[in-house]
Amino acid sequence: MKRNRFNLFGLAIIILLLAACGNDEVQPVDINEATDTCEVCNMQVANDQHATQIVLENGKSMVFDDVGCMYEWISNNSDEKKTAFVRDYHDKEWILVDEATFVYNPSVKTPMAYNMISFKDTASAESFAAENEGSTVMTANELADHSWERNQEMMEKHKMEDHSHSHSEEMDENHNEESENHSDSHEANHDDESHE
């Protein structure tokens, strides 16, 4: 009798263990730079902090080179059941989109120029925002309402400046000023990267 009870107990443990095995979470797959292209824009996906990923219910995984491309896919396929991942700007760790904090800054370069980067904790997002002027810290919820404007607008502005280049010296000065800003922010990014 005692032996029997022990067997039952053992069986229960095994069943529990098996059940635990079946309940595994959705995991992101590694980026393969040789073959992975962005589902939306067809560009090769670099294995860097800008890569994002969606895993569908059937296990199919799709990668994107920019978080903006992923949101374009989401808005076109809102009825699909999916798990979305982004990566930490500093250590490239995969994080669930809902747990990430985002920083939007028009002078941060991203592959498709959506100028959005992601962080695993709010503190590092905020410190990046503090170091780089023009940053907006956002949560995943706020991201849903983001306009996903690419630096197109910036470009239009630049074009205007270019045309007036030859006409006025003042504009030229503005132009130079902007170029300095640009290189500043660039250096700031670079410093951040070298901390890794």
Added chain:
Amino acid sequence: MNVLKVILATLLASMVFSPSFFEASSPLQMKIDEAPVGAIVEIDAGEYEETLVISKPITLVGNGEVRIKSCEAEPVIAISGEDVTLKKITVEHCGYEEEDTAIYITGSNHRMEELIIETRRYGVKLDQANGVTIKDSEIIGMKRGNGIDLWQSNQNTFEALRIASVSDGIYLEQSNENLIYKNNLENSRYGMHLMYSNDNVLRDNLSSSNITGTMLMETERTTVHGNAFLANKNSVNAQGLLLYEAYETEVIENEFISNRIGVYIEKAGNNHLESNKIRDNFIGVQMKNASDNKITRNTFVGNVNEAQAIESSKNEVNQNYWDAASKVDVDGNGESEISYTADPYFLTLTTDVPEYQLFFQAPGLILLQNLLKSPPEQLLTDSAPLMEMTMEVEKETSSSLGLWVMSIVMIGASFSLFIIGRKRR
């Protein structure tokens, strides 16, 4: 003891004075600083390990084999201001940091000629540089970082360059009215890659063995004329030319040969493909969500799939030559009375389940394709295919003699088996 002290003192002294000694061994920057505006500075043959900053209009010419090398974080040569000329110099950056760059250029009207640039990351960066000419040079990388990288740089000329083993051969972002002429781009990720850039001209370039020969994304009014896109097929995502959200592109008289996809057009409109030779590709032209494009007078020969279109409508496709089309010309105007239709059935089928590619041209699949016709708005139909090619297409005749010899040997071998077999009985 005294002798020892003297030796120690001299040692110390040499260590103290050594910094000035190092400065003296950086003669190039001193030469540059001393040179008056407009001067021609000749560099004697040899290897120089230093970084240079040039901000005034002077000319630097290598006299013999000159190699300037650095592994520091700064660019090997940083150029700003106006009218700086570099000639006959080899520049090497040996650093592995992500942004390491051999030559950094800003300002305007600089000229780079006969340079050899070796880099682990970026070759040349143009940051708000205008009117710069880079020609007759070579850039070799390690597939990390772009050969030439433009950021907000306009009206530059890149001519007769050979760029190999980099990420993107020539990358343009927010850069307009540049001319890319007679360059050779190979073994890289993308040969030419334009993003958010307008009115650029790509002429007579050769882009071969890249993942994508040329990629135009978010561009307007690009001219792609007389280029050759060859053997861009070494990746499952390879193609000769990719137009993504590109508008009003003129693609004229180019050759697309032996690519996985010759021309791939997605979400793009008002582009014009005329008189191109599209030969021996897996898919000649593929369109996805593309409308209002005009494809005319092209020659499609020897492609596995000539053209496929999904969710694309209102494209004007006519007067192309398709070698697979059944053609009948009744009124003798050189155009066939039977329209030619490319059915996207196979592509739609394989998008979700790539494994179905195994059934390519399987009889069952062709039957299915004929039974379950795709909706007419998804078809790519040439309303009036041409009877004759619009250009000369070289026929591969060289191998036919070999084929004959091989056939005769095989026939002889098989007959000899019969003969030997009979004798044994």
